[in-house]
Amino acid sequence: METKKGYQLPELPYGYKDLAPFISEEQLTLHHQKHHQAYVNGANALLDKLEKARTDGSDPDMKALLKELSFNIGGHVLHTMFWGNLAPAGNGDNKPTGTLAKAIDGEFGTFDRFQKEFTQAAVSVEGSGWAALSYCRLTGRTLIMQIEKHNINVYPMFAILMVVDVWEHAYYLDYKNLRAKFIDAFWNLANWAEVEKRFKGL
């Protein structure tokens, strides 16, 4: 039988030290090599389990398996997006430009208002999760999505343009339990050129 493709941990587009002081080398290394890797491994193990069941004709607990698969694939995809929408501080604009800036202003009124709403969404995620800037293909509007865990409250089929990870594992070494301080730091690292590229690529 042909070997089917699994998931792989992507390389970071910068070095582990490059996001300091906003994200320390130790924090970024653990986050990428341990936490993100765990979702890659988890998703691949579940795909193997499905494959094995097809081979031996057994029936896995589909409800439990698919719930776990959604969690692990969500974790992998969101972390991959997150690394891409971060960049070392001072590399580029600290605000969106061009068509993305127009879209954000059109939806939120001003960039400051967007930043305020996004920060509030990120700070208030219940438990572990993400804040995302997303795009609705039906209306052409940019909307904030607040994701719990890696997969709950997702708007289906919306394109995700930018995410911030607010699981404690993203910031506990640098900021302890102070999520709001981590969000402040995040704004120094937002890679607007990449977010605009995603927006233009829709």
Ligand code: MN
């Ligand atoms: Mn994470």
